[in-house]
Amino acid sequence: MQDILINWAPQETRVAVVENGAVQDLYVERTLERGLVGNIYAGRVARVLPGMQSAFIDIGLERAAFLHVADVHVNGSTGSRVDHGPGAAPPLPIERLVFEGQTLTVQVIKDPIGTKGARLSTQISIAGRMLVFLPQDDHIGISQKIGSHELREQLRTRMNTLAGKPEEGSGAVYNGGGFILRTNAEDATDEELADDIAYLRKTWGAIRERSFKSPAGSLLHQDLSLVERVLRDLANDSTQSIRIDSRMQYDQLVAFGAEFTPGSAAKLAHYKGERPIFDLYNVDEEIAKALARRVDLKSGGYLIIDQTEALTTIDVNTGGYVGARNFDDTIFKTNLEATQSIARQLRLRNLGGIIIIDFIDMTREEHQATVLAELRKQLARDRTKITVSGFTQLGLVEMTRKRTRESLAHMLCEPCPTCEGKGQVKTPRSVCYDILREILREARQFNPKEFRIVASAAVVEMLLDEESQHLAGLSDFIGKPISLQAETAGSPEAYDIVLI
Numbered sequence: 001m002q003d004i005l006i007n008w009a010p011q012e013t014r015v016a017v018v019e020n021g022a023v024q025d026l027y028v029e030r031t032l033e034r035g036l037v038g039n040i041y042a043g044r045v046a047r048v049l050p051g052m053q054s055a056f057i058d059i060g061l062e063r064a065a066f067l068h069v070a071d072v073h074v075n076g077s078t079g080s081r082v083d084h085g086p087g088a089a090p091p092l093p094i095e096r097l098v099f100e101g102q103t104l105t106v107q108v109i110k111d112p113i114g115t116k117g118a119r120l121s122t123q124i125s126i127a128g129r130m131l132v133f134l135p136q137d138d139h140i141g142i143s144q145k146i147g148s149h150e151l152r153e154q155l156r157t158r159m160n161t162l163a164g165k166p167e168e169g170s171g172a173v174y175n176g177g178g179f180i181l182r183t184n185a186e187d188a189t190d191e192e193l194a195d196d197i198a199y200l201r202k203t204w205g206a207i208r209e210r211s212f213k214s215p216a217g218s219l220l221h222q223d224l225s226l227v228e229r230v231l232r233d234l235a236n237d238s239t240q241s242i243r244i245d246s247r248m249q250y251d252q253l254v255a256f257g258a259e260f261t262p263g264s265a266a267k268l269a270h271y272k273g274e275r276p277i278f279d280l281y282n283v284d285e286e287i288a289k290a291l292a293r294r295v296d297l298k299s300g301g302y303l304i305i306d307q308t309e310a311l312t313t314i315d316v317n318t319g320g321y322v323g324a325r326n327f328d329d330t331i332f333k334t335n336l337e338a339t340q341s342i343a344r345q346l347r348l349r350n351l352g353g354i355i356i357i358d359f360i361d362m363t364r365e366e367h368q369a370t371v372l373a374e375l376r377k378q379l380a381r382d383r384t385k386i387t388v389s390g391f392t393q394l395g396l397v398e399m400t401r402k403r404t405r406e407s408l409a410h411m412l413c414e415p416c417p418t419c420e421g422k423g424q425v426k427t428p429r430s431v432c433y434d435i436l437r438e439i440l441r442e443a444r445q446f447n448p449k450e451f452r453i454v455a456s457a458a459v460v461e462m463l464l465d466e467e468s469q470h471l472a473g474l475s476d477f478i479g480k481p482i483s484l485q486a487e488t489a490g491s492p493e494a495y496d497i498v499l500i
Contacts, residue, residue: 004230005271006244007278013226016283017234023286024381025234025347028411029226036061036108036118038127038223040207043067043106043120044216045098053094056117057106060217063117067106069094071121073136103216105207126200126207126221129233130185130193133200137178140165146186155181162194177201183385199232199260231257235264243271290348290408297341301334305345307409311354314342318360328367331360335371343378352384352403356396372397418491426493428458432467435459435495436474443478448499452483455495460486 002024007014010031017025041059048055056064074092098104110119126133140159142152159165159181165174179200185193207221214220224232227249235242242264244250250270257265271277278284289295295303297319304315316338318330342357357375362368368391375397379386382401389398415421426434439451453463463471463484475482487494 001240002238003240004234004242005277005280005283006227006230006242006246006249007276007283008227008244008246008249014278014283015226015230015234016278016281016286018281021281022344023281023283023348024344025383026283026287026290026350026408027226027234028408030411034225035111037111038108039219040105040107040124040221042211042214042216042218042220043104045100045102045104048095048098048100050093050095055094055098057104057120058217059106059108059118059120060219061112061118063112063115065106065108065112065118065120066116067098067104067120067122069097071109071119071123072097073122073124105211105220124204125180126203127182127223128196128200130182130188131196131200132180132182133197133204134178134180135204138165138174138176139178141178141180143181143183143185146181146183151186155185158190159193162190163197177204195261195263202260227253228256231261231264235261235267239264239267241269242267243269243277245271245277286348287408287412290345291413295341295345297334297337299334299337301337303338303341303345305349305351307349307351307407311356312351314345314355314357316357316359328363331362332364332367332371335359335362335367336374339371339375339378342375343382346379346401347382347384349408350405351407352401355399355401357399358396361395418493425491428456428462428492429467431455431459431493431495432462432470435463435497436467436470438497439474439482440478442497442499443480446499448480450481450483450500451478452485452498452500453495454485454487454498456490456492457486457488458492459495460484 002017002019005016005018007016012031013029015025015027016023043057043059043065046056046058046064053069055067057067059065069091072094074097104122105124106120106122107124108118109121112118124135126135140156140163142155146152146155159179163176163179165176177200179197203221210218210220227244230242231253244253247270250268253268254265257268273280293304293306295305297303301319302317304317306313306315316335318334338359345351346355359371362371372388372390376388379388379399384404385402387400391397416423419425435453435455439453442451453460455463471482
């Protein structure tokens with residue numbers, strides 16, 4: 001059974017999913033960093049640019065948004081997907097599709113960046129838990145990542161029935177919209193799919209109703225906040241309770257849940273305790289651990305997790321664990337324990353992309369097979385799509401985890417200004433030698449009365465003590481005095497050569 005804790009504040013929402021007393025998932029959303037992608041607006045065409053085959057649309061933001069002809073919905077498709085094969089009619093130019101002053105229902109597909117406005121599409125799509133609803137289409141699409149061709153056809157047949165789509169050739173008119181089954185719909189029951197269909201159609205109905213009443217520049221639909229997505233995406237049959245520490249948000253969630261997710265809304269509770277809600281399961285402590293490189297295992301072993309641009313590496317070490325009868329068993333038990341911790345850390349940190357796991361080397365193949373099977377079992381609880389390739393010739397486990405949002409470290413942290421993200425800085429001696437080389441270089445170009453070194457206290461101390469002989473020798477060689485000035489603030493690598 002799981003409990004969901006929601007810590008709400010005007011500036012930030014944090015959600016923790018707790019199972020068996022341990023935090024398994026963390027979600028963070030900041031008010032100022034919420035993007036516009038997915039938002040639907042009533043837009044007004046401000047200007048049509050035939051030369052660029054695009055139009056500027058006023059959607060009530062600081063800068064006009066951008067609509068390209070390829071993103072204009074035409075006869076069941078967008079301009080970029082219209083059939084341009086032999087015998088097909090040529091694509092319509094933007095000036096034939098929109099005109100200045102026209103009101104359009106548009107959706108943001110790319111956030112504003114720098115001086116560029118948001119990019120828009122008139123092809124509306126609304127995401128649900130397992131489905132994406134395309135109200136202007138009528139086809140049923142299946143994610144290419146879902147199983148075999150036979151399985152996709154089975155799902156398509158089920159969706160046609162659940163959506164109320166008539167059989168081909170029956171002559172019946174269907175206007176119930178199109179659907180795309182997402183990857184996590186592969187094992188969904190008919191009841192779950194039907195609930196998603198009802199939720200999406202109800203959401204679209206509310207958007208259409210607002211579009212008839214709202215002036216141009218109005219926001220018709222905002223993608224769900226993290227608090228609302230808890231009810232739509234995170235709550236399930238195993239959820240025991242959903243506790244939130246804000247009375248206002250609780251009342252709003254109850255109203256939202258009663259209309260769209262009544263099953264999840266029944267589990268809502270307003271937390272009134274004196275202790276902060278995250279203190280119940282030491283969630284803040286878990287967040288701090290999830291930002292550290294080292295993760296300790298209960299047995300005494302530990303993991304080292306390094307996240308880079310290209311991939312994430314996880315190294316398993318025995319540490320102080322010597323509990324088994326022989327060394328092989330010690331390694332095996334440490335690796336087995338590590339699988340559970342690795343799966344949990346991937347969820348907590350939301351690590352995506354390529355992941356390489358360096359388990360402690362195992363000599364017996366049955367141990368390797370058992371560890372790999374246990375890893376797959378632990379990863380099966382993850383909501384995010386994961387592919388495990390198994391052990392390589394070098395004894396490493398390769399796997400991928402789909403990137404769904406920023407990792408926890410990228411959201412909460414930034415590169416250290418001292419080491420500039422390298423994780424290490426030059427030694428004072430290395431900086432001293434850089435300074436001596438720089439003075440020699442500048443002495444060949446300039447002729448000041450004196451060179452003054454401004455550097456960190458550790459570097460200045462070393463130049464006065466251990467490196468004083470080299471500094472004096474350089475001063476004699478260039479024929480100029482060299483003075484020193486300690487700088488308390490700033491990076492230990494930073495220095496400046498002042499010409500006096």
